[in-house]
Amino acid sequence: MQAVQTNRITELIEPMANRLSSTNKGIELHREIGEIIEDQPKEVRLELKSILDGFLHEMYRNEASDIDLGGPGCDNQIWYRIHGDKSPVDDIEMNLLETDFLLHNILMPSQREHLFEDLNLDFSYSIDSAEDELDKRFRADLYFDLEHLALNMRKIDNTIRPFKTLALHPEVAKALSLKYYKYGLTLVTGITGSGKSSTLDTVIDANNRTVDSHIVIIASPVELIHKPIRSVIRHREVGRDVTSFKNGAVQALRQDPDVIVIGELRDPETIMTALEITDSGHKTFGTLHTSSAMESIERILGEVPPNEQNRVRTRLADVLTCVISQKLIPSLDGKRVLAKEVLLVTSAVKAAIRNNNVGEIYQMLMEGGEKGMNTMEQDLKRLYDEGKISREEAINNANNKKRLMQLITDVDL
DSSP states (O other): OHHHHHHHHHHHHHHHHTTSOSSOOHHHHHHHHHHHHHTSOHHHHHHHHHHHHHHHHHHHHTTEEEEEEOSGGGTTSOEEEETTEEEEOTTOOOOHHHHHHHHHTTOOHHHHHHHHHHSEEEEEEEEOOSSSSSOEEEEEEEEEETTEEEEEEEEOOOOOOOGGGGOOOHHHHHHHOTTTOSSEEEEEEOSTTSSHHHHHHHHHHHHHHHOOEEEEEEESSOOSOOOOSSEEEEEEEBTTTBSOHHHHHHHHGGGOOSEEEESOOOSHHHHHHHHHHHHTTOEEEEEESOSSHHHHHHHHHHTSOGGGHHHHHHHHHHHEEEEEEEEEEEOTTSSEEEEEEEEEOOHHHHHHHHTTOGGGHHHHHHTOGGGTOBOHHHHHHHHHHTTSSOHHHHHHTOSSHHHHHHHHTTOOO
């Protein structure tokens, strides 16, 4: 079956490839490929799409998490990551031009221009599911590998973890709920692959189930799709529905929102916009690529010029409600378990931010257990004490290894 499919790819693409100029290279070659693809009959484009979709359906049959294809790095083969390991499919081969055409076929003209400008494109992709009513969704990254297109797609889990699995203190849970806190900025932070999006989706789902509201989600790409329950939920993908995180957040203010979710605070403009829309009386959620609550605060302050820092420090102290910094730790049962540092912004924390005494916040985290606060080191010790992670993993994932060693060996400071 796969051999027949590969032959069909050649039959479809060879006439298109024969139209290419022999002199064009790089972006000009890809502009020409894009023009040829856009000129194809609908039937041809749908068949090409169905071939790629077939490779994605195969991911579910072989329990793969990722697929890679295109570019010299894949050596004309399709690769799947199955249970953590990547390996190629032996009976499928496509040459570089065939994968170039196949990948250009799934792009809209606006996405193609974004790809040419940034040499990279993040987007979401979905295929029909015969098993249930939900489409199967993927997070895609398209980029160049020695002037040819290369693609990685990762499966998006359509299941949302129940809010109680986050094991948050009632005071922290209230801070995350529109029912109790009508405005304020909550940050979910961590490195890539730490489960930030999953935690944010759990929080959004909890609000969707408990409060009559309007939630606007701005993401790059949109991953999980929330079905409206008690809230209107808008999903706006950067590059497809809106030009940038900043523009999406500003436009959201004119859409009568109660909650604005900014998928990533990735640049100074977006960070400042998040502070401004929260200061205007909205509940805002966002993510940062930082490993602790204190680093998150310092990162925000470090993104603005020195002459602006006092003003931003005051605004951040006024609007920040909660910071959850998390990691996914390999567990003793061969899976992964969530470790998190939780900061609830009390009046003492606000004062520390205003007075540029961010270093004092670690002690507040350590002593804030009654309000649901804890350091990453305290949570790693808890997981170690419960027999869920090894001593080595606890130490390796600590932000403050000396402090964790003291906690584990019960040595007081």
